[in-house]
Amino acid sequence: MKKNIITICTIATLATGCATNSAHWGYSGDEGPKNWATISTDNYACSGKNQSPINLTHFIQADLPSIKFNYQAGGNEIINNGHTVQINYQSGSSIKVDGKIFNLLQFHFHTPSENNINNKSFPLEAHLVHADKNGELAVVAVMFKEGAANKGLEQAWAMMPKHPGDKNTFDHAVNVNNIMPLNRDYYRFNGSLTTPPCSEGVRWLVMKQALTASKQQIATFSEVLHEPNNRPLQKINARTVLN
Numbered sequence: 531m532k533k534n535i536i537t538i539c540t541i542a543t544l545a546t547g548c549a550t551n552s553a554h555w556g557y558s559g560d561e562g563p564k565n566w567a568t569i570s571t572d573n574y575a576c577s578g579k580n581q582s583p584i585n586l587t588h589f590i591q592a593d594l595p596s597i598k599f600n601y602q603a604g605g606n607e608i609i610n611n612g613h614t615v616q617i618n619y620q621s622g623s624s625i626k627v628d629g630k631i632f633n634l635l636q637f638h639f640h641t642p643s644e645n646n647i648n649n650k651s652f653p654l655e656a657h658l659v660h661a662d663k664n665g666e667l668a669v670v671a672v673m674f675k676e677g678a679a680n681k682g683l684e685q686a687w688a689m690m691p692k693h694p695g696d697k698n699t700f701d702h703a704v705n706v707n708n709i710m711p712l713n714r715d716y717y718r719f720n721g722s723l724t725t726p727p728c729s730e731g732v733r734w735l736v737m738k739q740a741l742t743a744s745k746q747q748i749a750t751f752s753e754v755l756h757e758p759n760n761r762p763l764q765k766i767n768a769r770t771v772l773n
């Protein structure tokens with residue numbers, strides 16, 4: 531039974547968020563990251579060799595091609611799933627990478643950041659989760675440093691669901707373009723989901739230009755989570771980070 535719940539939850543996490551999984555894993559104690567791989571056999575990948583997040587460093591110059599962004603307004607609901615706050619996206623927004631179209635499913639946040647860049651942690655990181663028609667995943671990450679309030683976060687933050695399981699609907703769809711940097715240069719590496727089941731084979735595309743969020747905006751998010759929701763840094767092993 532437990533296994534079934536987690537499996538259903540795993541699929542649901544990508545598109546609609548996952549409230550049922552909250553009983554099974556967390557960020558501290560016995561259900562914390564050290565034990566994710568053993569909490570459920572579904573999580574075997576959590577002890578894999580290509581896990582996220584990582585400290586991005588020792589870059590390899592690769593002349594990365596531009597990502598083709600096709601983002602429209604489409605965020606129609608915001609949910610608190612007990613692990614993060616997530617904006618679910620209706621179909622119609624995508625990126626093109628490696629000649630494949632990856633549709634934007636949802637975006638969510640971590641505080642502090644999960645990935646580090648040159649040993650630097652940020653107070654907030656957004657993950658824009660995309661899947662292609664075969665279920666392959668691509669995540670665009672955007673870092674936020676503390677500074678001026680971020681206008682792009684305001685609409686979502688005004689509807690912040692305070693408790694696990696809470697969900698609010700937007701009258702006007704949120705546009706993820708509003709939390710994207712103007713400069714879309716990026717780092718790329720091969721990694722995984724940063725939450726159980728930690729599935730590997732995820733294309734990670736980390737924006738080089740960080741945005742700002744105010745101290746209050748960062749606090750508003752951490753207050754609904756009650757604890758940091760960043761998985762510890764994982765070993766880079768044989769991987770390289772392309773620049």
Ligand SMILES: [Zn+2]
Pocket residue numbers: 638639640657724
């Ligand atoms: Zn994430």
